[in-house]
Amino acid sequence: DRCKLCYNKRVKKFIGGYDMKIRRAEVTRGDYETFKKMHLNFRYSEVNEVEERARNAVIKSYEDYYMYADNEWIYFAVKDNNVIGYVVITAYDDLTVKLEEVYIAKEFQRKGNGKKFVKKIIEFLRECGMPIKKVEVFSATTATDNFWAECKFRSVNGSEMFEYVM
Numbered sequence: 001d002r003c004k005l006c007y008n009k010r011v012k013k014f015i016g017g018y019d020m021k022i023r024r025a026e027v028t029r030g031d032y033e034t035f036k037k038m039h040l041n042f043r044y045s046e047v048n049e050v051e052e053r054a055r056n057a058v059i060k061s062y063e064d065y066y067m068y069a070d071n072e073w074i075y076f077a078v079k080d081n082n083v084i085g086y087v088v089i090t091a092y093d094d095l096t097v098k099l100e101e102v103y104i105a106k107e108f109q110r111k112g113n114g115k116k117f118v119k120k121i122i123e124f125l126r127e128c129g130m131p132i133k134k135v136e137v138f139s140a141t142t143a144t145d146n147f148w149a150e151c152k153f154r155s156v157n158g159s160e161m162f163e164y165v166m
Helices: 029-039 049-056 062-071 113-127 142-150
Strands: 021-024 073-079 082-091 096-104 134-138 161-165
Touching: 021 113, 029 062, 029 073, 029 082, 029 096, 073 113, 082 113, 096 113, 113 134, 113 142, 142 161
Parallel strands: 096 134
Antiparallel strands: 021 073, 073 082, 082 096, 134 161
């Protein structure tokens, strides 16, 4: 079950600092178009492209986005007033938060933006007042394993699940 505390409407719209901010995606046509464009480029891995294309069909319309945004937290990474990525966050009653998708646009990858974004997400989760115990994320490749390890996440029993203990 998802934690009802996590959908607090008083959550700050922008979390600033560094040269990157995060902001909550709003249920507007503009944010839908921004999310959709990036979501269609998101990949868990490059191994099975057929499954990836099938997964991308989840959000086909504004109504789908509305349902998705209503049940999950979607935040954008904003740099120099441009949205460069997003994260989908789900919280559960056991005080675990899961980062379902973390995406940085290709032209902004390999420049430290992903690590800055993850750091901002962790700061946000600490500041939002929820008693979170850990943050989990799924890692599908050796490259993403290394990324999560550099972000201070650790593998759970050598599996594809990584966690950050708060």
